Amino acid sequence: MSVVIGWRWSASLDSLVCGFCLAMHGTEHGVDEEMITHPGNCRCAKSPITQSWSDLGFEDGGEVVIQRGDDWLRGQSQEVQERILGKAGRAAWLDGRFELADMVGVKEDDLLGTIGYRKSLDEILGSVEAAIYKRLVA
Numbered sequence: 610m611s612v613v614i615g616w617r618w619s620a621s622l623d624s625l626v627c628g629f630c631l632a633m634h635g636t637e638h639g640v641d642e643e644m645i646t647h648p649g650n651c652r653c654a655k656s657p658i659t660q661s662w663s664d665l666g667f668e669d670g671g672e673v674v675i676q677r678g679d680d681w682l683r684g685q686s687q688e689v690q691e692r693i694l695g696k697a698g699r700a701a702w703l704d705g706r707f708e709l710a711d712m713v714g715v716k717e718d719d720l721l722g723t724i725g726y727r728k729s730l731d732e733i734l735g736s737v738e739a740a741i742y743k744r745l746v747a
């Protein structure tokens with residue numbers, strides 16, 4: 610029986626975090642699963658997920674509560690939200706048109722292999738709706 614049963618995506622939650630990493634923050638993955646990196650300054654790390662204290666036979670050790678990226682972003686200033694989502698993206702996100710998880714894109718790169726990227730607003734909403742939000746904040 611292994612104590613480590615997987616890993617949790619852990620992004621650096623500060624104003625420099627990118628939308629992709631923020632959306633991945635807190636997601637849980639199997640031990641054998643590779644972390645999908647992305648080009649640029651990825652500062653994410655794999656945090657081990659261990660069996661709970663009760664699984665290990667201890668009573669009441671307490672469980673770790675992980676704040677999801679969405680909750681973190683809601684607590685940030687408008688400036689930080691716009692830097693991460695873009696002005697139009699922020700407006701659409703506040704309207705509930707998409708969740709951070711919808712921004713997660715994965716693609717194959719000739720040099721880097723499988724990489725993650727943040728989808729554009731056009732990709733997330735479709736170009737018609739994205740154009741509406743871009744006009745709204747222009």
Ligand SMILES: [Zn+2]
Nearest residue numbers: 630651652653
């Ligand atoms: Zn990252």
